[in-house]
Amino acid sequence: MGRITLEGVAKRFGDVEVIPPLNLDIEDGEFVVFVGPSGCGKSTLLRLIAGLEDVSDGRILIDGQDATDESPAKRGLAMVFQSYALYPHMSVRKNIAFPMKMAKVPQDEQNRRIDAAAKALNLTDYLERRPGQLSGGQRQRVAIGRAIVREPSAFLFDEPLSNLDAALRVGMRLEISELHNRLETTMIYVTHDQVEAMTMADKIVVLHAGRIEQVGSPLELYLRPKNAFVAGFIGSPKMNLFSGETAAEYGAATIGVRPEHIGVSTEGGKWKGRVGVSEHLGSDTFLYVEDTGLAETITVRSDGEVRLRHGDTVWLTPNEDKIHKFDQSGDRID
Amino acid sequence: MGRITLEGVAKRFGDVEVIPPLNLDIEDGEFVVFVGPSGCGKSTLLRLIAGLEDVSDGRILIDGQDATDESPAKRGLAMVFQSYALYPHMSVRKNIAFPMKMAKVPQDEQNRRIDAAAKALNLTDYLERRPGQLSGGQRQRVAIGRAIVREPSAFLFDEPLSNLDAALRVGMRLEISELHNRLETTMIYVTHDQVEAMTMADKIVVLHAGRIEQVGSPLELYLRPKNAFVAGFIGSPKMNLFSGETAAEYGAATIGVRPEHIGVSTEGGKWKGRVGVSEHLGSDTFLYVEDTGLAETITVRSDGEVRLRHGDTVWLTPNEDKIHKFDQSGDRID
Amino acid sequence: MATRQTASLARLMRAPAIILLLIWMLIPLGMTLYYSFLNYNLLNPANTSWAGWFNYQYFYTDPAFFEAIWNTIVLVMGVLLITVCGGIAIAMLIDKPIFGQGIVRILVISPFFVMPPVAALIWKNMIMHPSYGVFADIAKFFGASPVDWFATYPLLSIIIIVAWQWLPFATLILLTSLQSLDGEQMEAAEMDGAPAISRFIYLTLPHMARAITVVVLIQTIFLLGIYAEILVTTNGGPGYASTNLTFLIYRAARLNFDIGGAAAGGIIAVILANFVAIFLMRAVGKNLD
Amino acid sequence: QDTTLTVATVNNGDMIRMQGLTSDFTEKHPDITVEWVTLEENILRERVTTDIATQGGQYDVLTIGTYEVPIWAKQQWLVPLDGLPDDYDADDLLPAVSEALSVDGTLYAAPFYGESAMVMYRTDLAEAAGITMPESPTWADIKAAAEAMTDKDNEVYGICLRGKPGWGENMAFLTAMANSYGARWFDMDWKPQFDSQEWNAALTDYLDLMTNYGPPGASSNGFNENLSLFQQGKCGMWIDATVAASFVTDPENSTVADKVSFAQFPNKEGMDNHGNWLWAWSLAIPASSQKQDAAKQFIAWATSKGYTELVASKDGWRAAPPGTRTSLYENPDYQSEAPFAAMTLQAINAANTQKSSVQDIPYTGGQFVAIPEFQGIGTAVGQQFSAALAGQMSAEDALSAAQANTTREMTRAGYIK
Amino acid sequence: MARAISRNSKIGWTVAAWLVALIIFFPILYTIITSLKTEQEAIAGFDLIPSFSFSSYETVQNQNNYFRPFMNSVVIAVGSTLLALIVAIPAAWAMAFSPTKRTKDILMWMLSTKMMPAVAVLVPIYLIFLRTGLMDTRTGLVIILMLMNLPIVIWMLYTYFREIPGEILEAARMDGATLRDEILYILTPMAVPGIASTMLLNIILAWNEAFWTIQLTTTNAAPLSAFIASFSSPQGLFWAKLSAASTMAIAPILILGWFSQKQLVRGLTFGAVK
């Protein structure tokens, strides 16, 4: 009901190879999150899977069937577009009802599902509006609503929560996880939000310039990034990467320490530096420590409010257990 | 050069009052962040300030001058639209150059600034493309680029980083802060990202259904939310709010404890519960503790990996110092 | 967007139109081509014989031929200039929120409702006639002597009449195109400090480029074929001052009933029109993307 | 067995009146219904020609002129009109008209109404200018009268003549005028004669008259425009078809109805030729018609004396279709109601379409040349002459252009070997 | 967008627009006025106040029953336009949303089929019509006008479709819409202004077509163009009558225009994509 296999799938726009040949296997019922820098090809990959874009090479199998030349409608996938792509001439209600209308769902059932979705999405008051009269986040929610009222063989979400506030985002996150648990449908989810990626995914796919850098469970990626790119990409704030002598000390070309794995002390420690900018989030504080001689700045995350000021001298001590080592080509050394 | 004052500004769309009369004062050079639930009127407020929308009531002063009936062009503000609003038939370069062309900036200077902006925005390779050939995040960056090449009297940013990846977002955040430090221009910034709000703002304005709930510095909002709404809205995950007996114990109608201010123990503590879902971010773990009899779930944030499993019994102990108390109408009690 | 799957569907969708037009083109074109090599006068069908290239030679050695081509170009260009510029201006004007917008729109597009010969008659006799036309009355009112339009400026007169008829077409297409101009882009430009003129030049015009191209191309095709207005007003005169290519063909086909000659003229016209079209396509075709 | 006749007619007043009287015919012939196709003259001609030339059979009765009849009859596209009922009285038809509609003595079309050309002038203006128009003026008289009557300040122009290019517009008039100057279109070898002295004189005088005494915009004035001008009192004289007489004297439509008098088409001093203008809108039956008998009955009705009387009884004698029957002109009622009757008859009788020029000619036709190519040639030449009228070229240039053009066309058509 | 323009400038623009509109409309207005005059008034010179005599209408109606040609015109214009739309919408869809390298050439070629001067091809078409029995039938005219206008319809639709963000159609495809659904429920409603103006223009083109409609009909299928042709320039006075006939021919389409202009609504595609 929702196994998706990409075999040597590649995509070129004219001369530009956006996605070099790539293999990927998504199990039925899996929740897969695509992450990667902006412009790395996440949306393109979704669109290839959806059938909205021709593959330049390779095959796409859905449930073992070659679907490479199947029409999008036939593939039976639901998609939330990054740019929403709402039907501007239809009310929110009609927008959400459209896929059901296409699937000839009975009217009662349609209404039931619309009401349920609208409630979950906080859209109940806006059902009769046109997209043009909605706020950005409301539009995004309509796009989500349109996808979730269906029972497709897989969902494709392209940054579906990017324009929602934190509270709503948490709510929607749970809602989608809930949906996933209930329907056990395959979901492919693109996000830039670390929390979403880490909390929702069964499996995260890290993309970089169209290539897959690593595929694995969230903790796997966090704990054992396969290479420096993944290490730097997963986790926020970003992992501190050092090369040169410090790394050589550990027998590696590059080493990485996450900001949360560095202890700070005003008395003593391994590396000495000066506090630069510090960002106070309330719950945490990010310290950017300068003049350590190791890297331009070292990011350190410490709890709550920290009583350090710009210019203070501090000592940093990495948690030796949590140091990641990478070789010349960036690959992990164990 | 950039003091913006709203006096009794209200906005109605037909019958719907989106923004009830509201007063707000933004000092010259201030970095103000608007936060609030999706659909609460943030974009509308920006558009009112920009002059893209008529106020239904009230006055807008820019540098003490009544600008209520001034045209947007005359107000001299730069804006990043939530929906980008790029010029589809112009290349990225031309898009970014457009405001400078309008301001008759010399060609050399234009090129210089475009190159600088493109570099900061990672857009150098895409300067000759049309917006239609860009990824979502790239488009968003073009929109930012178009705003930052100018030297306006104030910047208006409407969720400018929502579609960027974490690394780029951090980079852009610093870039914008940097710009702010350099130009000392007033900036109004809408975001749903707690980190952005907390780290960039001189002053955060919390909006709720068009009303201003609180105005204050980031830490002020975090530490002393004026009411339950602000308390719940600022901080992620959301503050836990309890009413009923537990609250009465503290002499309040509602009390709130942030997830990071609750200790977890398998041995003993104040409140007993059962671990429900737990979300592992790597750096932190969010525990959703159920069956405490206080609220449906209590969110707890603990560091790193926690060895608790679904169903385990845990005791929670709030940090008594960090409990927020609110009265019947939701206002803070000190 | 364009996938193989949609592409094959697209082929299917295009097919009926293409096939129909192919038939519609090939049969008459084929027959015309055939006739163009015949000495065939409708009034003397018994004397039909093979003519070789004679009809062509005869047609282009017509003393009016080159003047007719020149007039055709002037006519087309003149009308295009007026209708496109006027159309843009009027489309923008009636796109604004004004009182009685609906009525204004309908008034503006109404000239298109008048059949060409009738329009020509109205203009010739009620508007431009030097003795009892409205223009003459206006001129007399201001103490000037009335202009004898069709004798003094025959081609210009026809250009005015035809432009009046086609202005609504341009206006309507451009108005419709304006409807899809995204308001937010305009707002963005306003924020970028662009004054109305710049917004027009850099946003509105490029947005309308495709529509303008279509107006130009479609109108060119129609304008190349103008003859009813000429027939009613000046009959191609004085001299050949208002004779265009189509009128020349008309003369062959409908006055001389010279089927062969008209066919040859038709083929020549098609070739010339295709030249114009290819030239136009080169010049403005990229706007269609 | 019901028969439906499709009748193609021009849209002028007399035809439309006939349309309104159809019931008289259908009452007499209950098995026949009549469908009318009424079109403007040029469109009708194109439409009908196409149909008849392709043997389309769309029409059963055609309205055609003296120009088409001989040409089409020679192609055997028309049914000979013999065997008309006895009371039809074909001999009553004006000889000039019936001759123009016959080929080799056989009548191919029945005249519905006929016309020649004459001078119409304003008695009041003539009186005021102190001139008397002779019954049969010469061109010199015309010029003198035009000069005397012209009062441009009051928008009164001494003479209105056709200027709009077209074989049936300015060339009809100019051909007639040239005839009266002794000119001819072709010599016996079909060589065009625009280089002749006579044509030169005719055209020069025409231009002279029109530029000095004509109304503005003359180069695009045709019959209709001149009619309107005359009816509004802006013309001192108008030389045109005789049918115009009934319009300009119609008090309902003309502001000068009671101030018009008539004179014969002018001639050049010493030249016994009054232009030989003759036109008759006539009804004919195409050979492709399937309903020739019914059609013949219809034609017999429409061009009968009875029809004339019917019209007279309904709309008065002035409205009777003129120019076809001797009996009409002998009718005292008609004579008294139509002041132009005598002059019209005289003009028609004077027209000799078999030999319209004083010189020898290979063609027939009065104000036209009855060859198929004439429509095109006439229009092309007309364009030159109207250019001259508009002041864009000299008479000489116009004539030599016409000469070259016509030579070319005639060579192409195979007349000139 | 949502800024009210000031009342003054609105009045200013209103005056300007009305002025332009009245100038453009004047010849027609004058025709209508003339149609309400008597023939004598009609030629008497410039006068905007007619005597409101309906005699011209009476004459016109008596001379030539208006309703048969009117019905013919309606059937021919609407029929050919609808037929053209049915063929053209899919074709325009294909060319707008699935363009190939040759799309522009095809478009140009389609337009070039209109370059053949009608007079030059009359005889072949006439003969074909005679042979196939299409002569003087509405069907024949519907077919020929459809073919004539098809390139125009395709071209216009093509431009309008191009202005619709393709992503919305993709969304429909994802929602399981078949091609038919996609065109019916998404494309067409969004392109309403474009389709409306295309329809309007083509109905007018068909309504006003005065060559084929006259040449290929006699009585049964003759539309208003033939009706008009029976009033233009006869001998004698005809201004008021011609004006009346013209007014009668214009009126229905004017009314249609009135209705369709309301379809030229602004901003049907806004808020759809960012």
Ligand SMILES: Nc1ncnc2c1ncn2[C@@H]1O[C@H](COP(=O)(O)OP(=O)(O)OP(=O)(O)O)[C@@H](O)[C@H]1O
């Ligand atoms: N044209 C309109 N007509 C009616 N209501 C509108 C219109 N535009 C916006 N609204 C409503 O106004 C409210 C505020 O919209 P606004 O775009 O300012 O929200 P926002 O705070 O920017 O939300 P988001 O974070 O989702 O972008 C929303 O509830 C929206 O539905």
Ligand SMILES: Nc1ncnc2c1ncn2[C@@H]1O[C@H](COP(=O)(O)OP(=O)(O)OP(=O)(O)O)[C@@H](O)[C@H]1O
């Ligand atoms: N039509 C096109 N022509 C050429 N290049 C394109 C086109 N569409 C996308 N690209 C390029 O392909 C790359 C991948 O785009 P894609 O939209 O898949 O990125 P993404 O990973 O979704 O990025 P984001 O996170 O910013 O949305 C980008 O560099 C983009 O510029």
Ligand SMILES: [Mg+2]
């Ligand atoms: Mg994307």
Ligand SMILES: [Mg+2]
């Ligand atoms: Mg918003």
